[in-house]
Amino acid sequence: MKVGVLGAGQLGRMLALAGYPLGLRFCFLDPAAGSPASALAEHVVAPWGDAQALTQLAECDVVTFEFENVPVETVEMLATRTQVCPGAKALAVARDRLHEKTAFQELGIPTAKFAAVDDAAGLASALSEVGLPAVLKTRCFGYDGKGQHVIRSAADADAAWRALGGQPLLLEAFVTFSRELSLIAVRSRSGDTRFYPLVENEHREGILHLSRAPARNLDPAQQTRAEEHARRLLERLSYVGVLTLELFEVGGTLFANEIAPRVHNSGHWTIEGAETSQFENHLRAVCGLPLGSASARGPTAMLNFVGHMPPAARVLGIAGAHLHDYGKLPRARRKLGHVTLCGASPADLEAKIAEALALLEP
């Protein structure tokens, strides 16, 4: 079975690494030559809309994506010629914050107050509706904290509008949360679902820094609630594959922040930390295979290497450390790799996290 993948970054690379043992073959499409997946799979280097490239992709048994910001027309064209999972509908909702938030609301999933902003007048009325503080965000193409502006005062509103105005925007109430969590969920072609334990995420400068899984002091009722939210989304979207739900913990309530229609950085710990990795379960789902267990094997953490890779020998010198080097050239704010840390106990894991954090010191 051959799997076409839109995007050939590290997510694609890890999909291929998980898929070869299943006997799958891969064809990646990505305009950037030398992308991480290209070291180990067929990589068509072409613009997203290139007709010949899309013909090659359409020859795959199924097409999926590791990068959701591809042109809608690309996905729609492929969907007329082969199976695309998750489908265009899921993609359309996930890539537009307004559709996403509206879906949360319609499904009864708690989320921050929000309002669409299409022009400067719209911003003023949205601010009076949502209140301050608030966050102005682009509806599409935001990632790693890009395309966001916090508004605490009228002056901030002007600055935010100057920075982001002229494209479809969304204003959201600023949520003061105790922590950020994410749920990696997967749904098979036959509608079977699996949910990984909630992950606790820390960001630095808008980029995921450290994930702990399962989240510390995890209340089983909270896990159940998160799974109920995700199940409703998966079913509403007739979703096939891995879906990531990002959540804010506010007191005892979970506020849905956004969804990613793909494998996710906060799920990288599953490669060593869960019975079946998010990458393998995504492929099992889109290829019509039975899903694997999403249970955690033990306390696990994932630390991102951003902008700079520490020497492999130092990373591997930590007991229970598993290195993932994406083979990318270093650049500021670029995710170059990560390390997974497996602990014998929560305390042992914290000691390993401390060791790994020391690698980031200059």
Place this chain on the structure above:
Amino acid sequence: MKVGVLGAGQLGRMLALAGYPLGLRFCFLDPAAGSPASALAEHVVAPWGDAQALTQLAECDVVTFEFENVPVETVEMLATRTQVCPGAKALAVARDRLHEKTAFQELGIPTAKFAAVDDAAGLASALSEVGLPAVLKTRCFGYDGKGQHVIRSAADADAAWRALGGQPLLLEAFVTFSRELSLIAVRSRSGDTRFYPLVENEHREGILHLSRAPARNLDPAQQTRAEEHARRLLERLSYVGVLTLELFEVGGTLFANEIAPRVHNSGHWTIEGAETSQFENHLRAVCGLPLGSASARGPTAMLNFVGHMPPAARVLGIAGAHLHDYGKLPRARRKLGHVTLCGASPADLEAKIAEALALLEP
């Protein structure tokens, strides 16, 4: 860092899958086009002695092998131009049963009585020295039970000579063992060692069928003894990389049967069943990186798929099953893939083994 690998079969494929996360790149040499590793790495299709191909391999930072029966000249030539691990010395011992047995004897490692056989007269004197029953084996190039003949009577001796005569041979006393075990050992460039728990192996028609790890009812003293044997071999051979020691359990004694100077089929369970896989630890060793833990995560089994692959959906329908399809064309007696089974307890593992064995029924 770029790793050259002689041989591009499933062992090479699994080396590459373990090595990409470490940031390694690979170049394989194998005369057979379409070999399993070729789907995911650079593969030079050329005879072992091809000058241009060897120049390509010599450009790698280190060269290793997943197939030890390459011409000695190939290895020696490469060793003059780059680092080869394990070295030509280890290879020379491991690929010749006489050298191997002699090394066991010199190191005080129990092994079956043996005698070299160079001609028909030599067979007669070897038989009188070793006694009956015995096994006549080719000194080199034997694998999966090929090149072996059991001798229980004078008539068998004639048949064995007709089948194997004309090449360097070895006669060994036939060992009646209670079970076959193997030890996967690894030694780093700095001389650090790690040993996986003993594996219990069952063969069918001379081909590995089922491995259980750790071996059932494993006596810690036996594990220690096996590690002592392996450590002596590793040190004698100044070995760098994974070495597999095959053993027969005879009463309370472990008889060394043979060594393989490479990752081994009986170590495939380590991908999911151990903290660090044999493939990753081999690469860590040959690349000068610190070794990872060789501890088992729990009771694990590995079942080979020989000649026929069951449907992926059926394999993955078993809870805790991990499929490895090597992407090979089916052929009688050919290893096409394997499944790793992870059990919550020894009893749970046996139930899963029974489920997996049912997949092999016609």
